[in-house]
Amino acid sequence: MSLRDSLPQVKTKLPGAKAAKVLARRADIVPAAIKSIYPVVIERGEGAMIEDVDGNVFLDWIGGVGVMNVGYSQPEVIEAIQQQSEKFCHSMMNITTQKPYIDYAEAIAKVAPVKGGKKQVMFVNSGAEADENAVKIAKGATGRPNIIVFTGAFHGRTTLTMTMTAKKAYATGMGPFPDGVYRAEFPYLYRAPGGLKGKAAIDYYVSQLTSIFETHSPAKYVAAIVFEPVQGEGGFIPAPIEWVKAVRKICDDNGILLVTDEVQTGFGRSGKLFASQYYKEEGCAPDIMTFAKSVAGGMPLSGVVASKAIMDKVPGGTIGGTYCGNAVSCAAALKVLEIMQRDDYPGKALKISKTCMKRFNDWKKKYKVVGDVRGTGAMMGIEFIKGADKEPNAEIVGKIVQAAWEKGLLLESAGTFGNVIRFLCPLCVTDEQLKVGLDIFEESLKACI
Numbered sequence: 001m002s003l004r005d006s007l008p009q010v011k012t013k014l015p016g017a018k019a020a021k022v023l024a025r026r027a028d029i030v031p032a033a034i035k036s037i038y039p040v041v042i043e044r045g046e047g048a049m050i051e052d053v054d055g056n057v058f059l060d061w062i063g064g065v066g067v068m069n070v071g072y073s074q075p076e077v078i079e080a081i082q083q084q085s086e087k088f089c090h091s092m093m094n095i096t097t098q099k100p101y102i103d104y105a106e107a108i109a110k111v112a113p114v115k116g117g118k119k120q121v122m123f124v125n126s127g128a129e130a131d132e133n134a135v136k137i138a139k140g141a142t143g144r145p146n147i148i149v150f151t152g153a154f155h156g157r158t159t160l161t162m163t164m165t166a167k168k169a170y171a172t173g174m175g176p177f178p179d180g181v182y183r184a185e186f187p188y189l190y191r192a193p194g195g196l197k198g199k200a201a202i203d204y205y206v207s208q209l210t211s212i213f214e215t216h217s218p219a220k221y222v223a224a225i226v227f228e229p230v231q232g233e234g235g236f237i238p239a240p241i242e243w244v245k246a247v248r249k250i251c252d253d254n255g256i257l258l259v260t261d262e263v264q265t266g267f268g269r270s271g272k273l274f275a276s277q278y279y280k281e282e283g284c285a286p287d288i289m290t291f292a293k294s295v296a297g298g299m300p301l302s303g304v305v306a307s308k309a310i311m312d313k314v315p316g317g318t319i320g321g322t323y324c325g326n327a328v329s330c331a332a333a334l335k336v337l338e339i340m341q342r343d344d345y346p347g348k349a350l351k352i353s354k355t356c357m358k359r360f361n362d363w364k365k366k367y368k369v370v371g372d373v374r375g376t377g378a379m380m381g382i383e384f385i386k387g388a389d390k391e392p393n394a395e396i397v398g399k400i401v402q403a404a405w406e407k408g409l410l411l412e413s414a415g416t417f418g419n420v421i422r423f424l425c426p427l428c429v430t431d432e433q434l435k436v437g438l439d440i441f442e443e444s445l446k447a448c449i
């Protein structure tokens with residue numbers, strides 16, 4: 001049976017002998033500050049499965065943190081990479097024009113749910129670079145200096161995006177930080193203050209956001225409001241649509257640009273190609289959207305899309321870079337998009353979501369430690385708690401992650417307090433693999449209570 005169709009199988013004690021040797025070399029040569037969750041050394045990957053150097057097979061519910069939506073080693077993507085790399089790998093767009101960039105930019109412009117008529121696209125290499133450039137584009141287009149971001153946000157590790165990121169463990173000792181980044185409360189309904197619910201909770205979060213115009217920066221100096229449609233590192237917290245509509249209105253009333261960071265939510269995961277599509281359908285599409293991770297099937301590529309009207313205002317020379325829109329990455333991305341549309345990956349995400357949510361909600365009824373189950377499409381999180389006052393339970397998350405790994409399922413935590421387990425499994429996972437994964441998860445959960 002191919003690795004693609006196989007089931008988890010742990011054959012050695014973990015880590016195995018070969019993995020242990022590579023890990024010792026890692027400890028010697030790779031800075032410890034680049035943290036790693038698992039002592040797993042991957043040999044190859046196919047679909048939703050990876051095999052380590054000792055022959056152990058794992059079901060991967062992390063997918064390189066949302067990079068592998070189309071699956072490891074997708075044969076058509078490999079072919080696209082091979083074909084382009086035989087022609088040329090690199091050509092800097094500031095010097096010569098390369099067609100894969102143009103082909104993919106046109107394709108993204110067609111599907112990007114951002115406001116405005118004609119759209120334009122710029123490519124970079126990582127999620128952080130995309131977010132940083134989105135802010136530069138917003139500042140260039142508005143001529144305003146400030147931005148508003150949110151509690152729980154994660155936007156990357158460059159100096160600007162570290163500043164935009166909420167959790168300061170990602171920025172320890174890295175100051176001074178850029179000025180003009182203000183933070184409002186993200187609508188984390190499960191933990192709304194005073195147990196506020198429904199409209200009262202939304203009203204609270206909206207007024208908390210607008211209070212920034214009084215306390216930190218008048219609205220006329222705010223270039224952009226930036227948020228993730230489902231907070232990833234922050235704990236898989238979806239932004240409620242009523243809140244998004246209110247934020248859209250605040251932007252419209254004050255000439256502020258709305259930016260959605262779809263680095264993790266993007267590419268089929270949410271049940272749409274981009275989660276912002278839900279907003280477009282509700283009349284609250286963003287002005288600017290960033291994307292990365294799963295767009296190129298594992299090749300490094302990210303980008304920013306906005307209307308030509310916005311892009312035209314950005315001063316020449318302020319955006320770009322040597323590797324922006326690498327030709328091989330663009331060729332891979334074009335193929336990924338074709339596969340996602342042809343094989344209905346957003347539909348697969350909704351099907352996976354239905355199966356998982358049923359099990360997760362059962363667990364919420366059965367196990368007191370499961371406090372909340374939430375998500376959009378197949379971007380799902382389970383929040384673990386202690387007691388009636390919902391104290392975050394990171395200890396049990398650590399134990400479950402360890403127990404599941406020993407049984408061949410790779411899980412990852414999320415959340416400001418590390419008490420959420422996230423689901424980012426490749427969307428090509430088979431029904432049987434998904435069921436086995438859910439069974440391992442539940443067994444591990446039961447063993448850790």
Ligand SMILES: Cc1ncc(COP(=O)(O)O)c(C=O)c1O
Pocket residue numbers: 065125126127128129131154155156157228232233261262263264265292293
């Ligand atoms: C929402 C979001 N934005 C930005 C980033 C940063 O992406 P990168 O690590 O590619 O710089 C991430 C990474 O996890 C993310 O989840």
